[in-house]
Amino acid sequence: MSSSAEPLVEARGLEKRFGDFTAVAGIDFAIGRGEAFGFLGPNGAGKTSTMRMVGCVSQRSGGDLRVLGLDPATDGSRIRAHLGVVPQEDTLDTELTVWDNLVVYGRYFGLPRAVIRERAEELLDFVQLTDRRDSKVDPLSGGMKRRVTIARSLINEPSVVLLDEPTTGLDPQARHLLWDRLHRLKRRGTTLVLTTHYMDEAEQLCDRLVIMDGGRIVAEGPPRTLIERYATREVVEVRPDLDHDPAEVARHLARAGERVEALADRVLLYTDDGDATAHAVVEAGFGDVPSMVRRAGLEDVFLILTGRSLED
């Protein structure tokens, strides 16, 4: 397997096509040991296709890919032995209990029963579900199912854990609990690779990320660096009422910030001095329009790079 110096996952010109449709259009990235690496982008950006190729459950259509120093095209099973996978949709075995899900999954990897039992106890404790071990999967809440899936993905003590949209569809409390568990994994040195279309999730969890759009990588770096590089320090959000077209408002405020973006429901003014810009908004005659100053985030980076909002 790979030495500690070389990347655990490395892609060059990686492509995935489904018939005429190109899901991933030639991307390069490298993920190092112990890193928390993110793929950020809207739905349809090619994140899941990329994850499936890294997880060795989908063949690449072009380019080169190495996972743990091996080629997924020829060594899929050997690589998967060292991967943990948390798919976007729950794939738990609903005919089995929580405990049996972990045991059966460990058996798929060929682990001895005694080893599985020991690990399953620890993992249920880790995801705080020890009291639900004999419960069937179906009655569990979405957040609990996710935690079972995370426990399941760790049963083979993977070198890399792949998480595809780990908190999509969960309520805020369940998300925070999940993030907390993932932070713990990170601190233990587990390499995490995750996709998300949530800015806060990417900022919270990722040491480094790539922003994807239309099957391509449009930017790459640590979250803070990306924000500094592409966005300004602060953003003033102006929310005109229904009588005012944001594009019209944006024209009036063109000089108020370094950069102005009009969205469907609001105008964003990028600036290094939020208070001064907010003042300029009032000067321009929009004093009665609600506005707020905030720090720039990854959402702004995406907007500036693609001209679209991530939630669109």
Next chain:
Amino acid sequence: MRPVSVARVLEREWLVYRRLWRGVSFTMFGQPVMYLVAMGVGLGSLVDAHSGSVGGFPYLDFVAPGLMVASAVQLAAVESLWPVLAGVMWMRYYEGLVATTVEPAELYTGVVVWTAGKAMMGAVVYLVVAGALGAVSSPLGLLAIPATGLCAAAFAAPIAAYAIGRESDVTFTFLVRVVILPLFLFSGTFFPVSEMPLVLERLAVCSPLWHGTELARAATTGTGSAAAILGHLAFLVTIVALGGWWGTRAFTRRLRA
């Protein structure tokens, strides 16, 4: 194809089966008793009174191996349709399974082997009940068990291959009614195919169920020529091989897209 990976898929099936044991046991044990008593003893007394024997045997002896194989095949067909689509689309646990070291082809093989295995468990029950009713005239009757398993696999292999490629179950009920049910009725289970018009008799030769039934009947009655038995075996093995080729590709295509 690694047998050890296939065995892990079987372990999962066994675990699920163990949990559901009480629910399925009635079907498994009650059905043979009811079928054999109703058809073999009840209807059989009328048949025997009327024609003396069927194919040279008391009707119970004739129909017992037929019921054994036909009920196994019905079960194999149904269990290779909905549960397979559930695994890939509704419950989606196949997706989690093939993210481990197990390959789709190994999952497929496990599914077919399990179905054949369950058919053989059912065959054991049929054999015991039929034996108790005096309808098994040869110790070679034990060979009816693997014959039933082979015939069930000849159904499970292509049907699971078909099911994994579907996006919904709309065709499944149709398939059971239009393919499986006629096969059940006209493959020599209840009466010799020679009783049918020549066209249907010739068609029955294409039915894997007929070959399976003839094999099991040869075993429980201790009759049948070696050439005929080899012919039936060759036919069923060919179907399993063709189905297996299809299923391996279909499972891989669906689960490694």
